[in-house]
Amino acid sequence: MCTVCGCSEGTPSIERADAQSAQTQRHHHDHTHDHYGHHHDHMHCGQKVHDSHNHYHDHHHDHSGQHAQRGGGLVDCGADPAGLKIGSMSSERAIQIERDILGKNNRIAADNxxxxxxxxxxxxxxxxxxxxxxxxxxxxxxxELKGSRPVGVIEGDQQTSNDADRIRAIGVPAIQINTGKGCHLDAAMVREAYHRLPPLKGGILFIENVGNLVCPAAFDLGEASKIVVFSTTDGEDKPLKYPDMFAASSLMLINKIDLAPVIDFDLAQTIEYARRVNPNIEVLTVSARTGEGFAALYAWIRKQAAYRRRPVQDTLR
Structure with a gap:
């Protein structure tokens, strides 16, 4: 996980509270490094694969742990107890590091x-x-919700404040977290960002995590529920390819449902795959473009609020 990709290295950048009134401010850090025509060795799950060819490499991190080899077959890193090999580090040591990271995160998440x-x-x-x-x-x-109760957003991306800017443009407070090399938010980042938002007592906080279906599954932020947003263009078998995320989520929102007829999307198959991984996951279909399905989403939010004995105003309907 994060000890493999190195995303725990470096320091995240969290906007100051006065970013709420600085809509035009932009933070863009370009850390692209290109490498052409070099020779290197790849280590995959302790197996050395020699590769000598000219290619373009843009520091892309692959968390899937599986690589196709010439001649077919599957390199299954899950066979190793830790599913990884980092230089001379033993899998047992890697497991201990992961436990330490997640243990600290879980304590902060409980405080959140x-x-x-x-x-x-x-x-x-x-x-x-x-x-x-x-x-x-x-x-x-x-x-649509901001008129009924306080609403705030914490945005997570590796770079830029583009998403937080979009939220602030409609009059909703938002704080941007730039994770740099990081591929997910953690509880400490959320704690700091929450302190920089205006008071939201009795309201709703949405945390938009970094786009990644692997590492965020393991990191509790202190939320009531994880909501996995699934696009009809993602392919029906995403729940089987990334089972940890769907197992950890309470709700699957299938977005871009308006495109389903065009791309021949199989809704029933997608739901079957998701419930094969998580029999209790709830499923709603929505279109952020047309607004289809949002009434059902708001009903689901009311249900979550009622379950936690929270007062919910009728204007949420």
């Missing part, structure tokens, strides 16, 4: 959850692959 409970705040952690439409979905949802 207690704080959210004190503030009577309903918190959702939105996760998805890049391009599934989380931000477009949030823009529509918070613009």
């Amino acid at each position: 959850r207690a704080r959210f409970l004190t503030d009577d705040l309903l918190v959702f952690n939105l996760v998805s692959s890049p391009g599934a439409g989380k931000t477009s979905l949030l823009v529509r949802a918070v613009s």
